[in-house]
Amino acid sequence: MPDERKGHVRDPHVIVHPDDDHQLQDVFAWLTITPLERRMTQAVDEAVKYVLDGSRTGRFDLMSPDVDSDERASVGTKLQYRVLHALDLVKEPPLDTTIAGIPVELKATVHSNWMIPTEGQCEICMLVQVDSKNVRYRTFLMRTHRAWLREGKNKDGKRGIAAAALAGYALPLLDWAPMPAEPLKLLTRAQIDVVFAPRVGQMERLTALFGYLPNTVIPRSSIETVCAGNRDPLRRARQAKELVFERFGYTVLCGTWPAERVIASERGFDISGDAWVALTPSGL
CATH class of the missing domain: 1.10.10.10 (Winged helix-like DNA-binding domain superfamily/Winged helix DNA-binding domain)
Structure with missing residues (x-):
């Protein structure tokens, strides 16, 4: 069961292996027949450049001391919308979008983990991690079952993904791929x-x-x-x-x-x- 969420009722469900999760496999199949790396690379590059705003600020390195931590973290938020655009998807409930008729949550991070909101628990999530220090990014698809999330949560009730669960149950969409050179x-x-x-x-x-x-x-x-x-x-x-x-x-x-x-x-x-x-x- 996911964590309780005011105004929403969720039924108990059985956790199945990703190989047997038909919805997960349908979304994975849809994503892997697209030119994913080209489109995702463009989306990541645009999100980073949007935050740096080089034409106004003269900044070109996300890891520069001129870029504060809040700005760096905002790359994740900007990236969600650029992923939607790059993949010709639309923003629609009950999560961030739907792929092959299946609700999907989009989560991006510039840190080592993703913080999954209550509404994303036990749902299919597309996970993007941007490693600005090494100028690369990677992408997974995972059903983020509550049982696969960490016990500790932040003030907004979000939980990180357990490392063992990510390694064992996430489907890699793109391994570390290079971001466009600056x-x-x-x-x-x-x-x-x-x-x-x-x-x-x-x-x-x-x-x-x-x-x-x-x-x-x-x-x-x-x-x-x-x-x-x-x-x-x-x-x-x-x-x-x-x-x-x-x-x-x-x-x-x-x-x-x-x-x-x-x-x-x-x-x-x-x-x-x-x-x-x-x-x-x-x-x-």
Whole structure:
């Protein structure tokens, strides 16, 4: 039985192994026939970037001391809605959504465990764990029976999942999968001081960025983070092309232009989605 919940009555039920849980298997089958890793990776990336809000704050690392613990924890909440969007699901009761006509709870965490609310006990849960330190995430599907949850609960009545139960009864959807790389994390401390130097023009700072990171795909979001709070960062990036060539001999390509996408692709770089790359002469 799940914990008591005011206004709701639940009947006792028998716990069955996941292999014999037909609803769990139906949801698992639905999820595994979708391009799950591509869609989930995009959802995780969007949730993290939403919290960092780089184009306004200049932040690019969730583990930075500039990001407080409450903001970091909010990635889980933001991720739930992005998972719904990524999988073409809708928010609907009695839980978070329905998959194959079966109610499913969505839980995401940036910590080591998920806190399951009373309404999610003994229900099917899609569990996403984001490991920002190691730039990766993983996903499980599990019926979170009350018997498989920890005895201790928080002030909201939520309980964590027992480690042994997760290992024995959760169905892995995605093992640790890499999150999209953030090239700004490749900069040294000294380089960061130059690229994010106050009272220095955007074009100068972007020229330094391309010079420090040749043959590295730089997404549009990274350009906007470097130019946080300023107008027309992409225009300034285009204007920096000549300076980058003059100072470093690198050819800057932008994914906005089909011809430049083709050149980059021929050299092994995907700059679709308005990404950029500075090619060295050897790369050309």
